[in-house]
Structures are given as structure tokens and as C-alpha cells.
Amino acid sequence: MALKIDADLFLFDLDGTVYLGDTPIDGAIDTLKKLTALGKKVCFLTNNSSKDKKEYVKKISSMGYPVDLWQIITSTMATIRYLHTRRPGKSVYPVGTPSFVEELKKSRIPISEDADIFLLAFDTTLTYEKIWKGNILLEKGREFFATHPDIVCPSDIGDMPDVGAMMTMFESSSGRAPSVICGKPYAPMAEIIESLFDIPKERTVMIGDRLYTDILFGVNNGYQSVLVLSGETTHEMYVDSGIHPTMVLPAIASMFDQE
Ligand SMILES: [Mg+2]
The missing domain is CATH 3.40.50.1000 (HAD superfamily/HAD-like)
Structure with missing residues (x-):
């Protein structure tokens, strides 16, 4: 072989x-x-910036290939590294899942509703309020980052609208597109x-x-x-x-x- x-x-x-x-x-x-x-x-x-790395370790290991945490690399990690190296000290308003926001906090990224950067992630807990707050920041001219560009995420039931689809929505409501996409x-x-x-x-x-x-x-x-x-x-x-x-x-x- x-x-x-x-x-x-x-x-x-x-x-x-x-x-x-x-x-x-x-x-x-x-x-x-x-x-x-x-x-x-x-x-x-x-x-996929909606999930914790441990979920992937569990899923792949349960299929018969034992995985360690170091083997999983996500767009969330790329985003955090980019923020630390290119925008040190800048605050973000994240639209993301609780596990995504937790990862930012653990990495000491400042979080604020009136942030320097609007950070769009794959948010399976999305609410109208979050969309509105993000749009206000874009209208104020704050920077716009996204974790990744995928338009849909496949699922057994049917495709899930992903960050790329949300980018189109914000482009329509604010005229803005992300200046940085990390994945x-x-x-x-x-x-x-x-x-x-x-x-x-x-x-x-x-x-x-x-x-x-x-x-x-x-x-x-x-x-x-x-x-x-x-x-x-x-x-x-x-x-x-x-x-x-x-x-x-x-x-x-x-x-x-x-x-
Ligand atoms: Mg694929």
C-alpha cells in the first residue's frame, strides 16, 4: 500500500x-x-466557529480514530491569533455561540457592545438583537471581521445558513463587507x-x-x-x-x- x-x-x-x-x-x-x-x-x-474543539475530539475519537486536542485547528483559533497579533488591545463585539465567546474571554480579548471591531462567527444562537447591535457598529464605521466565509454548513436535515450568508445580510443592511476573514x-x-x-x-x-x-x-x-x-x-x-x-x-x- x-x-x-x-x-x-x-x-x-x-x-x-x-x-x-x-x-x-x-x-x-x-x-x-x-x-x-x-x-x-x-x-x-x-x-466552523460554533463548536468547542472538545466536541470534535469526542466525535472523531468515537468513530475509531483517537484524537488529541492539538490536532484540531479552528477558525476561532486563527481569529484569536489575528486579533492578538494585528489588533492588540482592541475590543470586539462577537456574534457567536456561548462557547465561541468563552474562547475569546479565555484568550483575554476585550469584549464590549460598543467595540472597535464587530466580529461575526457562526452563531447557532443568533437573535435579532445581536444582528441589530452588529449593524449599529457597522453604521458607526467600526471594523468588520468574520471568522470564515462558508455560505452553508451541511447537516443531515438540510443546509444551515453560515457566516457567508450572514455577511450578505449585513452587506444589504449596512453596505459593509468584512475587511478581514480568518478561516x-x-x-x-x-x-x-x-x-x-x-x-x-x-x-x-x-x-x-x-x-x-x-x-x-x-x-x-x-x-x-x-x-x-x-x-x-x-x-x-x-x-x-x-x-x-x-x-x-x-x-x-x-x-x-x-x-
Ligand atoms: Mg467539508
Whole structure:
């Protein structure tokens, strides 16, 4: 069984790549185990800023691949690092879940309703009041940041409107778009990886099912990239996209040659 990708750090997207909802994709868990046995670094890179990292540790571990906390990298981490390095001391008004706000507080990010920065995250506890307060800050000319650009988050029942959809709403109500987006495919997500691992870009590969986040992340930041067709992207969508991953595979199990 030969590995088709020559790299040391393997960054996996989750939904549509490792699992679909609560079901692991055929051969995915086995593939992760084989990579780990070969001494490769395996991490999971998610744009979802609504969940606590521990939820991912529990979910992936329960599928049969034991995961440590260091292996989970979220757009929340990229956002916090960006705030500390580029906007030290600036306050934010976060629209996000209680676990997101808690993570900001733990990282000593100042939080205020009359903040310097309106920070939009994936808020599954969204209320009209939060939308209104965010819009007031945008009208006042405060900075506008978003954790990630995904338009929908897949679910078993039906797609959930995600940050990208909320950005369109705020653009309509305030005429403003975020000046900084932290998750895949943008640079702050690459900066957090580079701060955590001492592995060259060309020895790093991003594997995912979404062209405009996962694959562009690889392409824009100098990593290898593998598009898997086990999630939202069909072969036709890939051909029409004009985006060029290093490799296209049906699913992550095909990362190994079956002999
Ligand atoms: Mg995905």
C-alpha cells in the first residue's frame, strides 16, 4: 500500500472529507490510522466557529480514530491569533455561540457592545438583537471581521445558513463587507498553522471537499491540495471551477494505492 502524497503534515477538512454528518466516509478512519502509523502529522482544520474543539475530539475519537486536542485547528483559533497579533488591545463585539465567546474571554480579548471591531462567527444562537447591535457598529464605521466565509454548513436535515450568508445580510443592511476573514482560504488560518508546526509549506497538504475554502486555501498559501469528491463537489463542479488542486480523488481512502 503506497501513499500517493509526498508530505509530512496532513490537514484534513471534516464534513464531506472524514465524515458525512455522523457517519464516517468509507475507509476514512483506516486512512487516518495508516498515516499516523507512518509517522505523519494528522490535523483537522475546520472553519466552523460554533463548536468547542472538545466536541470534535469526542466525535472523531468515537468513530475509531483517537484524537488529541492539538490536532484540531479552528477558525476561532486563527481569529484569536489575528486579533492578538494585528489588533492588540482592541475590543470586539462577537456574534457567536456561548462557547465561541468563552474562547475569546479565555484568550483575554476585550469584549464590549460598543467595540472597535464587530466580529461575526457562526452563531447557532443568533437573535435579532445581536444582528441589530452588529449593524449599529457597522453604521458607526467600526471594523468588520468574520471568522470564515462558508455560505452553508451541511447537516443531515438540510443546509444551515453560515457566516457567508450572514455577511450578505449585513452587506444589504449596512453596505459593509468584512475587511478581514480568518478561516480557510485566507492567510490567518495559514499563520496559525505555521505558528504551531515547524513544517515547510511544500511538505504540507490540505485535503478537503470544498473548492472555495479547502482547495483555495492550499492554492493561495503554497500548500499541496487534494480535492475529494466525497462531499459537496462533483467532478463537473470541479471542471467548471477553474481551481487546480494538486490531486483529485474520489475519497481519502484513495490516498493509498490498493495493491
Ligand atoms: Mg467539508
